[in-house]
Amino acid sequence: MSAVTARLRRLVAERLRDRLGVHDDARLPRIPAEGVVAPDVVLRRYRPEDADSRLRLESSPGLDRWDARCRSATTRAEFDAWLAEQQRRYAAARGPCSLAVCAPGAPDLLGDLTFWRLRDRWNSVELGVAMLPDARNLRWVLATGAAVVPWLHAQGVQRVEAHHVVGHDAACFVARAGGLAVEGVLRGVFPQHAGDGTTRWLDACAHASVAP
Numbered sequence: 001m002s003a004v005t006a007r008l009r010r011l012v013a014e015r016l017r018d019r020l021g022v023h024d025d026a027r028l029p030r031i032p033a034e035g036v037v038a039p040d041v042v043l044r045r046y047r048p049e050d051a052d053s054r055l056r057l058e059s060s061p062g063l064d065r066w067d068a069r070c071r072s073a074t075t076r077a078e079f080d081a082w083l084a085e086q087q088r089r090y091a092a093a094r095g096p097c098s099l100a101v102c103a104p105g106a107p108d109l110l111g112d113l114t115f116w117r118l119r120d121r122w123n124s125v126e127l128g129v130a131m132l133p134d135a136r137n138l139r140w141v142l143a144t145g146a147a148v149v150p151w152l153h154a155q156g157v158q159r160v161e162a163h164h165v166v167g168h169d170a171a172c173f174v175a176r177a178g179g180l181a182v183e184g185v186l187r188g189v190f191p192q193h194a195g196d197g198t199t200r201w202l203d204a205c206a207h208a209s210v211a212p
């Protein structure tokens with residue numbers, strides 16, 4: 001491809017992103033190749049070896065409380081397609097993108113941390129976290145919050161946010177422990193689909209940490 005064609009393609013892509021409201025300023029911080037490394041936890045990019053654990057995580061209890069709109073992946077082919085998309089997002093530093101939560105020096109997946117880039121707010125990132133059932137109640141989630149929130153602020157993120165269904169006490173505790181104070185209640189945020197085809201909209205508790 002000639003330099004002129006490449007430049008033209010970049011310009012068209014930038015223009016399209018602009019029309020879609022995806023601005024460079026709204027990019028996520030670039031995830032380092034070695035991941036976000038803290039004394040108690042490592043948050044790294046997903047790899048093909050994570051397939052089985054990731055599929056187990058997606059169908060684990062409580063995930064429907066996290067995001068009722070998500071349909072869990074159940075096959076290796078679905079995981080491969082998801083991983084390919086994650087890799088594109090890592091390269092472009094765009095969200096939503098997910099990181100594997102691991103113990104330092106151990107490759108096994110313990111849980112997931114997902115970043116959503118918030119398009120309509122300057123420099124804000126929303127977090128979601130989920131642990132594999134056998135990694136729950138072991139404070140990995142607290143280590144994850146303690147590592148990621150200061151890292152995001154150090155990368156220049158102004159607001160780090162998290163939302164959970166009102167009444168999800170564990171999520172509320174974990175968010176507050178990570179320094180995300182409660183800001184209030186957002187009414188009718190999470191859809192809950194009943195078997196009879198009706199939808200109930202659940203309120204969300206909004207948390208955030210603001211850059212020091």
Ligand SMILES: CC(C)(COP(=O)(O)OP(=O)(O)OC[C@H]1O[C@@H](n2cnc3c(N)ncnc32)[C@H](O)[C@@H]1OP(=O)(O)O)[C@@H](O)C(=O)NCCC(=O)NCCS
Pocket residue numbers: 061062063065066127128129130131132135136137138139140141142163164169170171173174
């Ligand atoms: C929510 C979730 C991430 C919590 O992870 P976890 O490993 O079970 O959390 P831990 O047991 O290590 O608990 C962390 C702290 O929360 C506290 N906690 C746990 N459940 C609680 C509850 N129902 N009420 C109050 N505090 C609670 C624990 O006491 C612990 O604090 P401590 O160590 O000081 O005692 C995990 O249960 C999960 O993956 N759930 C499914 C996905 C989800 O709901 N994600 C959250 C929405 S973003």
